[in-house]
Amino acid sequence: MTSPAAHLSAVRVPKWAFAAALLGLIVTYLVLQENGLALGASSELLHEFFHDGRHALGVPCH
Amino acid sequence: MTTTYKSLALRGIAAGGIAGVASALVQLLVTEIPIRAALAVEEAREPAGEGHSHGGEEALVGRGAQVVGGMLGVVIVGIAVGLVFATAYALSKRWFVDRTPFSRSLAFGAAVFGAVALLPWLKYPANPPAVGDPETVNYRTALYLGVVVAGLVIVWGASLLAERLRAQPQPVRVTAVLLAVAAAVAVVLVAFPAPPDTIPADMPVNVLWQFRLSSLAQLATLYVGLGVVFGLLIDPATRRAKASEKAAVA
Numbered sequence: 001m002t003s004p005a006a007h008l009s010a011v012r013v014p015k016w017a018f019a020a021a022l023l024g025l026i027v028t029y030l031v032l033q034e035n036g037l038a039l040g041a042s043s044e045l046l047h048e049f050f051h052d053g054r055h056a057l058g059v060p061c062h
Numbered sequence: 063m064t065t066t067y068k069s070l071a072l073r074g075i076a077a078g079g080i081a082g083v084a085s086a087l088v089q090l091l092v093t094e095i096p097i098r099a100a101l102a103v104e105e106a107r108e109p110a111g112e113g114h115s116h117g118g119e120e121a122l123v124g125r126g127a128q129v130v131g132g133m134l135g136v137v138i139v140g141i142a143v144g145l146v147f148a149t150a151y152a153l154s155k156r157w158f159v160d161r162t163p164f165s166r167s168l169a170f171g172a173a174v175f176g177a178v179a180l181l182p183w184l185k186y187p188a189n190p191p192a193v194g195d196p197e198t199v200n201y202r203t204a205l206y207l208g209v210v211v212a213g214l215v216i217v218w219g220a221s222l223l224a225e226r227l228r229a230q231p232q233p234v235r236v237t238a239v240l241l242a243v244a245a246a247v248a249v250v251l252v253a254f255p256a257p258p259d260t261i262p263a264d265m266p267v268n269v270l271w272q273f274r275l276s277s278l279a280q281l282a283t284l285y286v287g288l289g290v291v292f293g294l295l296i297d298p299a300t301r302r303a304k305a306s307e308k309a310a311v312a
Binding site for chain 1: 065066067070071086089093094097121122123127128129131132133134135136138139141142143144145146149150152153179182183186187188189190191194196199202203206273276277278280281284
């Protein structure tokens with residue numbers, strides 16, 4: 001089998017990894033939560049377009 | 063082999079995309095059925111209805127586009143969550159360190175599902191269209207995110223506790239961690255306020271629960287699927303199996 005733990009210490013996480021993770025969270029927020037806070041008027045289009053997905057993933061909606 | 067953050071991140075994105083597509087298919091084939099039933103309930107109310115549009119003549123986005131957009135949204139969320147998942151995996155220093163990458167990834171996917179999907183689902187079950195007061199959406203969103211954060215703190219705390227107890231025999235350690243998690247979940251479920259909205263009388267209870275269970279199935283597909291696919295992509299054992307297969311053929 002694979003050697004455990006050995007690969008753990010080998011992973012070096014650069015600083016931009018946190019920016020990448022933050023980007024992932026922002027995208028998730030925009031798709032699931034955008035109710036006009038960040039994008040204003042264009043958000044309603046986004047909100048309606050992703051409507052079914054938001055309901056289906058169990059996020060509070062209107 | 064998979065030792066740089068970049069390679070982990072790319073595999074996280076790929077795994078998230080695949081799990082997202084699987085979850086979007088569950089949505090198309092399963093969750094859309096109660097959504098359609100709920101929209102029919104909403105339409106039956108029509109004369110009084112204004113504001114929020116779910117199709118119909120003057121809708122901002124038509125029903126067909128909402129179905130496609132909803133699936134696309136799930137795939138995008140899968141990719142974004144995959145990236146965050148891979149980053150957390152790369153940063154993890156004590157998560158089941160004695161296991162294979164596949165087992166670690168699968169356990170991580172299951173834990174994330176519990177924290178950010180199952181726990182909020184238990185406290186604030188998913189609601190189909192035609193349920194939910196627009197006045198309370200920000201309050202409900204804050205409560206929902208609060209439970210998600212609490213769930214992630216519980217997972218983090220459980221791994222910390224397991225690390226602290228590593229001198230104990232495994233049965234003792236596992237039981238202690240399970241008890242602590244159960245107690246923490248109970249505290250969260252009791253401490254957070256009840257869902258603010260009542261379910262309208264015209265919403266059939268079977269549509270409501272068909273929707274809620276479909277939603278849970280879809281969330282499980284997304285998060286557990288992410289853990290499985292990411293594990294397959296990063297575990298050197300997968301490649302060794304493939305290589306020996308090729309060798310056997312040749």
